[in-house]
Amino acid sequence: MIAGTERSPRKPKGRGAERREEILDAAQRLFTERGVMAVTTREIAAAVGISQPALYAHFHSRDEILVDLCERSFRALAERMAALPLGVRDRAGFLEMCRVYIDFGLEQPDAYRVAFMLEAKASEAAQLEARILAAGLDTFEDFRARLAQLVDAGMTRSGDARLLAQSLWSGLHGLVSLLLARREFPWVDIETLVARHLELLADGILATDPVTPRR
Amino acid sequence: MIAGTERSPRKPKGRGAERREEILDAAQRLFTERGVMAVTTREIAAAVGISQPALYAHFHSRDEILVDLCERSFRALAERMAALPLGVRDRAGFLEMCRVYIDFGLEQPDAYRVAFMLEAKASEAAQLEARILAAGLDTFEDFRARLAQLVDAGMTRSGDARLLAQSLWSGLHGLVSLLLARREFPWVDIETLVARHLELLADGILATDPVTPRR
DNA sequence: CGGCTGACTTATCAGTGATAAGTGATCAGT
């Protein structure tokens, strides 16, 4: 498979930390194409143009690549959330925040799967899982803070922003993860389902709010 | 089940189809103890007391064991649902149905994980995934039928039972799967979270219903 | 008896994630 003749023209594409990013890019692309479980370290290495053991100079294990991608995904979601205006305290703002979450999951299914639907393999899972948890906590905190604004504005049925955030997160995650995991399920029109689901969550979380009437 | 009680020092513990059930039992127990991904076919075989290749006389692949367990899990959930009274058309009945789902997931996390959070490995995934889908469809249909009763009684905000069922299922699955996948997350008190989440879903799905006032 | 069947065995496969040991380019220090 290896043509020895073209050994020399190998050009050091990325040195040091750049190579790490290269590997992560290739891994994410392969995971997207063929599924997280189906991609081997040899394939990832080949995609980058290096040998398989070379991966272990940059990552301690295959799972660590996954965890890094997980953190990446959470960061991407957090950035999308951060792009939202902060002070919105009406139903429309609530729906928009939810929509960002759902869209992120549906548009980047592989990233979402890696972030939320990853099963730790074993062994040193403790340490890696802790990193996943920490990454998720940051994103969740942003989420909670935004809900707290609605709570402070007296717009919610419950006064516990943490409780509300966890419940809402569950509601959003449920839809995204089911849509991703059971793509072949006879779903109703997805746009309709998403819209109605968000209305459901809004109805369940927000108090009746004549200021922002439902259309 | 009707296992040959003759425990001769040698092999014939279970004959024919009984051996298949034995394998499934052992697999489920091991998956529970150490996680689905961490258990090997050799361990399963050892737990049953046969050699590893002997498994392949009963199952075409390791994944097929998983799919069988998946169908089993769906059947267990369906049985729990079937144990509920059929004609209930109030908020309490709605909550009870949801509670059955949540309790099933939390009490049998391994079964739930196998049923809903399984990632197909590759290759002939198509055929196996189809079986998973079919098993899930049956259970979903029961779910939908019960919601349809509430729709017929005019108790719901939307008239589309299928849409409501998919949305509600998402809401329930989201909570269960997150609780299972992120056990170390700083959840609020779980009983409180579950109770409030169900109220949220009820508020979002059921129309205001003076007959069954919220406490 | 002799042959058949089927659940089982041992032996073995290719492929996996991971480790060990060695190669060669780069570069600071003398």
Add this chain to the structure above:
DNA sequence: ACTGATCACTTATCACTGATAAGTCAGCCG
């Protein structure tokens, strides 16, 4: 300019995985 250390990389190899092939042996039927 010569070191010698460092670093990213290589090849060779590990233990182990899921899966297959071929042979073994009990029990049954003619």
